[in-house]
Amino acid sequence: MQYLLMIYSEEGAWNRLPEAVQKEGLAAYTAYGEALRKAGAMVGANRLRDTADATTVSVTNGKTQVMDGPFAESKEQLGGYYLIEAKNLDEAISWAARCPGAAHGKVEVRPVWSM
Amino acid sequence: MEGDAQHTAEAVARRSYGKLVAFLAARTRDVAAAEDALSEAFASALSEWPRTGAPDNPEAWLMTVARRKLIDASRRRKTGAGAEPQLQLIAEELGASETMDIPDQRLALMFACAHPAIEESVRAPLILQVVLGLNAETIASSFLTSPAAMSKRLVRAKEKIRQAGIPFEVPGREDLPTRLSAVLDAIYAAFTEGWTDPAGTDAARRDLTGEVLFLAHLATELMPDEPEALR
Incomplete structure (x- = not known):
């Protein structure tokens, strides 16, 4: 099964960290991605830019509405994701627990709708 | 005949x-x-x-x-x-x-029902239904809720097991102690609810206590032979 691991964390917290800690954080993410690849579990991953750069789009009666900002304002926002292949939820949970995002934020695990 | x-x-x-x-x-x-x-x-x-x-x-x-x-x-x-x-x-x-013995995977089923990804209050009712075959009405009367509400929650939990990929497995050594206590908590909750009718005037509830005792024995019997996990 495929699962999407979504990392929710406080935006801006990263920029307040000292440079050395940021470096460690990046190294942790690199190692995590490497571990996923090595296990053959990595399907895709990306870090997202802050919601300051987000644009929300909707179409009502054929009219496109474009708004500055994220879909929902909240302190913790989606900051990145990993799309992984896992045998079952327990395996996905153990990958989520190893994700550095679980330590500085929260990781939501969602099964991908299979066709 | x-x-x-x-x-x-x-x-x-x-x-x-x-x-x-x-x-x-x-x-x-x-x-x-x-x-x-x-x-x-x-x-x-x-x-x-x-x-x-x-x-x-x-x-x-x-x-x-x-x-x-x-x-x-x-x-x-x-x-x-x-x-x-x-x-x-x-x-x-x-x-x-046709000829083989059916392996007993009831313990794995109990672990799926008491998985941390399943809402805590529905774990005991879920075990009672899927392991013992009790109907939603009997379970609802013990847990003091309406059969319709109980039935809805049970359907929802089974849907989660299927769609979220909750495994039918006895967890590994590392996770076993915490996951086991979730199973035992659920059985204990079922037992407590079974006793809400101490006078034994309600036949359905009185029966439930016996069923839960059966469940507790079953869990002990099927548990892997690792005493450290049972502490």
């Missing part, structure tokens, strides 16, 4: 319900479909056994019929190409199962 067959069917239902559900649902994780197929198999047993006599191995008979029902239901539900490999697997196993 008719009474005998009915008696056999009821005895098998009580002894084997969870075992058959666990086995039928282990691959697909579709507990609801396994329960439907099994209840159809029990209905067939009640109409056939009085005429033909109860089979030598009632459990294997029920399993074979339930699996055919499962395949039929799966064919009806999805006609897409994705269904084929799964049907193939079930069909292959069907041939193999």
Whole structure:
């Protein structure tokens, strides 16, 4: 099964960290991605830019509405994701627990709708 | 003769319900479909056994019929190409199962029901339903909620097991202690609810206490032989 691991964390917290800690954080993410690849579990991953750069789009009666900002304002926002292949939820949970995002934020695990 | 067959069917239902559900649902994780197929198999047993006599191995008979029902239901539900490999697997196993002993995966089923991804308050009702075959009405009366509400929550939990990919497995050594306590908590909760009628005036509730004791013995009996996990 495929699962999407979504990392929710406080935006801006990263920029307040000292440079050395940021470096460690990046190294942790690199190692995590490497571990996923090595296990053959990595399907895709990306870090997202802050919601300051987000644009929300909707179409009502054929009219496109474009708004500055994220879909929902909240302190913790989606900051990145990993799309992984896992045998079952327990395996996905153990990958989520190893994700550095679980330590500085929260990781939501969602099964991908299979066709 | 008719009474005998009915008696056999009821005895098998009580002894084997969870075992058959666990086995039928282990691959697909579709507990609801396994329960439907099994209840159809029990209905067939009640109409056939009085005429033909109860089979030598009632459990294997029920399993074979339930699996055919499962395949039929799966064919009806999805006609897409994705269904084929799964049907193939079930069909292959069907041939193999006629003679073999059905492995007891009830403990794995209990771990799925008491998984941390399942809402805590529904874990005990879920175990009572899928392992013992109690209906939503009986469970609802013990947990002081309406049958409709209880039924809805049970359906929702089974859907989560299937769609979120909650495994039917006894967890590994590392996770076993915490996951085991979730199972035991659920059994304990069921036991407490069973005692909400201490005078024993309500037949359905009085019966539940016995059922939960059976469940507790079963869990102990099936537990892996690792004393450190039981601390």
